[in-house]
Amino acid sequence: MIEHALYLSVALFCLGVLGVITRRNVFVVFMAIELMLNGANLGFIAFARLHESMDGHVLALLVMAVAAAEAALALAVIILLHKHKGKLDTNVFNLLRG
Amino acid sequence: MSQPLLFYALSLLAIVGAVGLLMFKHPMNAAMSFAVTLIALAGLYGLLSATLVFAIQLIVYAGAIMSLILFIIMFLNIQPDDLPDESGYWYYLAGGAAALTPLALLLLYGINSLSVTSTPEAPPGFGTIKEVGVVLFTDWLLPFEIVSILLLVALVGAVVLAGKREGGND
Numbered sequence: 347m348i349e350h351a352l353y354l355s356v357a358l359f360c361l362g363v364l365g366v367i368t369r370r371n372v373f374v375v376f377m378a379i380e381l382m383l384n385g386a387n388l389g390f391i392a393f394a395r396l397h398e399s400m401d402g403h404v405l406a407l408l409v410m411a412v413a414a415a416e417a418a419l420a421l422a423v424i425i426l427l428h429k430h431k432g433k434l435d436t437n438v439f440n441l442l443r444g
Numbered sequence: 445m446s447q448p449l450l451f452y453a454l455s456l457l458a459i460v461g462a463v464g465l466l467m468f469k470h471p472m473n474a475a476m477s478f479a480v481t482l483i484a485l486a487g488l489y490g491l492l493s494a495t496l497v498f499a500i501q502l503i504v505y506a507g508a509i510m511s512l513i514l515f516i517i518m519f520l521n522i523q524p525d526d527l528p529d530e531s532g533y534w535y536y537l538a539g540g541a542a543a544l545t546p547l548a549l550l551l552l553y554g555i556n557s558l559s560v561t562s563t564p565e566a567p568p569g570f571g572t573i574k575e576v577g578v579v580l581f582t583d584w585l586l587p588f589e590i591v592s593i594l595l596l597v598a599l600v601g602a603v604v605l606a607g608k609r610e611g612g613n614d
Binding site: 354357368369371374377378380387411418435 | 455501539543555564599601
């Protein structure tokens with residue numbers, strides 16, 4: 347069961363990377379990043395169960411806190427970009443290119 | 445002894461939700477699909493006897509973060525013609541899959557080389573709030589404090605970014 351949980355975590359992480367690569371909707375890209383974090387979290391939990399140590403659980407909790415902070419900031423940035431450009435396309439957001 | 449059955453059902457649900465996130469065109473449908481993945485993952489944490497993380501996953505991820513995302517999607521009132529044109533989706537998918545295959549194979553090889561065969565019985569109290577708390581406030585005290593500062597910075601940053609008025613000091 348632990349081995350299969352690790353396979354699942356790899357699958358979720360790869361699906362998240364694929365989401366970031368393929369989609370152009372900024373919301374979906376953001377959720378794909380969250381999916382990658384979740385895949386990594388499942389890996390932490392599975393390894394914690396395997397080694398019977400609590401460190402993995404603590405790391406998973408810290409990752410969730412970072413994800414929450416990231417969600418707050420990223421959604422604020424999305425609101426600003428939508429106000430600025432009126433679009434949700436990641437290709438339109440090229441402010442940093444100058 | 446329905447544990448393996450439950451495990452595979454939840455795994456399938458998680459994969460289906462993640463694939464739905466990649467396939468649905470409207471972000472609202474994608475977000476609902478992603479919520480399925482998050483709840484299935486919470487169930488998997490429970491099966492891996494991580495009770496505290498199970499609860500936190502449901503409250504923080506499936507509760508707070510997902511409702512925040514859904515709230516913002518509804519707030520922006522996205523019409524079908526606001527959605528970006530994603531005509532080259534399948535080319536990107538094929539290219540991304542080709543680029544990702546070596547990484548996935550490497551990770552799978554790494555997992556295989558661990559040669560995990562049997563699931564050891566979890567020790568009593570494993571994953572409960574007390575056990576996690578003891579480790580969190582002894583070995584991980586400094587990261588915990590740093591995360592609290594990070595949350596404060598994110599809070600202030602979100603207020604400063606989203607609270608900006610049009611035509612103000614921008």
